[in-house]
Amino acid sequence: MNRDGQQENYLQQIEILREKMVATALVYGINHPKVLWYSQQIDEKHNCILKQKV
Numbered sequence: 001m002n003r004d005g006q007q008e009n010y011l012q013q014i015e016i017l018r019e020k021m022v023a024t025a026l027v028y029g030i031n032h033p034k035v036l037w038y039s040q041q042i043d044e045k046h047n048c049i050l051k052q053k054v
Contacts, residue, residue, distance in 0.1 A: 003052055014045045 021038035028034060 007049055007052060010045045010049050014042055017042050017045070 017038050021035055021042065024032065024038060025035045
């Protein structure tokens, strides 16, 4: 997969994680560990995108 294709894949994964994070926050509250876990996963995907740009 080329760089643009991989970036698009990461962006799709980020969107899925974001939707799950928001839904989890609505059910359990924003400070719940599951919400934090989703946030960390999103950060990891963002970091992967940034590493590709270097």
